[in-house]
Amino acid sequence: MPGPSTDPGLALLTGPSVPDILDAALTPAGASLLGWTLRDVDHRPGDRTTASYVVRASWADGEREETFAASVSGVRPPGGLVVTDGDRYVQVWRFPYDPELPGLAAACFPSSVGELLKGLGLAPDGVQLRVVAYRPRKRAVIEVVTERHRVFVKVLRPAQVRDVDSRHRVLTEAGVPVPRSLGWSDDGIIVLAPLRGTPLRTALESGTTALRDPAELVALLDRLPAEVTSLPRRAPWSAHASHYAGVVAAAAPSLGPRARSLAAAVTDGLAAFPDGDEPTHGDFYDAQLFVEHGGVSGLLDIDTIGPGRRADDLGCLLAHLCVLASGPFDAAAGAHAALTEWLPALSGRVDPAELRLRAAGVTLSLATGPYRAQDPDWESATADRLDLAARWLDAASAGGPGPAENALMRLS
Known part of the structure; x- marks a missing residue:
């Protein structure tokens, strides 16, 4: 069977240091770590490694299970909680507060999604949300269902969203059956109509x-x-x-x-x-x-x-x-x-x-x-x-x- 990884960044985010990394995020927020499991790993040798975890934590209002993520690289990332040993920088966050997806939090709460829908001229009655996909630092997709509508909110890095919206519009105008873009925002959100079938x-x-x-x-x-x-x-x-x-x-x-x-x-x-x-x-x-x-x-x-x-x-x-x-x-x-x-x-x-x-x-x-x-x-x-x-x-x-x-x- 394959042996353990010798890559230091990968070992840091998947090995015995993980509880310390998660504690660094939980303790300042007033919570304590009860347990964790590795959810997924995105490893890019020589660049940056990102891992996400299913974390069980004790908060002041009780215990609950949540998604946390961390990345390690040789370059200090912008924003968010960062810890370093001088050579490597580790950034830790709790879903949906992804530092590279600033629009994600707004896409994950019924109140803010309701405001988003109203801005598009859609009735926000009875908003229900389901996380379809989440790739830390990259993208997320949230299904939004109301009493009268069903749409998908795709969250990207802000620098990408205008271009992605343009691609959807070019293909829609050409008659290619892609999701129709209903609008986008500067924080990386694009709202898409569902497909048939x-x-x-x-x-x-x-x-x-x-x-x-x-x-x-x-x-x-x-x-x-x-x-x-x-x-x-x-x-x-x-x-x-x-x-x-x-x-x-x-x-x-x-x-x-x-x-x-x-x-x-x-x-x-x-x-x-x-x-x-x-x-x-x-x-x-x-x-x-x-x-x-x-x-x-x-x-x-x-x-x-x-x-x-x-x-x-x-x-x-x-x-x-x-x-x-x-x-x-x-x-x-x-x-x-x-x-x-x-x-x-x-x-x-x-x-x-x-x-x-x-x-x-x-x-x-x-x-x-x-x-x-x-x-x-x-x-x-x-x-x-x-x-x-x-x-x-x-x-x-x-x-x-x-x-x-x-x-x-x-x-x-």
Whole structure:
């Protein structure tokens, strides 16, 4: 089994120092730590590591469970509680008071959300809130339901929100089925209308592909307007293979050599292909897609759109499907069916070897997921995902169907 991490920042936020870090935030507020569990970890070797925790604390009005987070870096972060040993800076906060998401607190209380809705001309009667997602320092999504309306409040870093709003409006005007932006604020809040249909991942739980034809996926990407190619270029997931190999190596040192070898093979293989100037989504996979009546009805998270290669998007989708099909997920059978049906069809749309190389690179990035989410037995799950990346690489070398790809098709 992989041994403990030797990365000092990662060890600080996941090891025996955690109670002291949490106490530094709780004690000045008049609370005491009763217990904690690690919720997730975002490790960026050589840059900054962030971890979040489920904390049980005793306050003056009783005990309760809350989310806390902390980050460590070599540069002093702005704002918030910061402790340092002179070389490293640790910042600690309690959800929803994320120092890099200043709009988050306002999105998490019915009174302030009610004022936000009124500003948009929506009746705020009976506001109910549900936290859909929270990635510390990066973003959060809050579902808001009232007696007459349902919207989603997405909270970003303030510097991003104007651009994200613009992207939503460009795609909406082009007829791409993305959430319609209802407005945004300088503190990083954008309010989005809901999409029609069912998330593809949920639909896959039926055990079927949920689409009448995989050409629907390509047709959706074909609807991305030409303006997308004028946006800043964002390197695809597969281009960061060496970074994700480093993340794997930091979390599980014994897996590091294999992860780095796979990353080198991905990088070498993709060197043969130019950057590309096609409109791309940038993070195209089942959780971003909505389906209805056998067709695609919506597309989420368009923050990453920009110029790239169609194989980036299609390889991203296939990589996520193979991970779903191979794991303990409710959608495993449906993902297996989709992978089996869609891979041959999508292989005819782009270079087959490139498609499999891109899928290998994205699968390597997904190998960091079990540790980040602190899944049970994450070490074995990480090794399994490295195996999947290796199979994609073997399939790319073979030019398509062969023993490695047949093994991929037998995942479930």
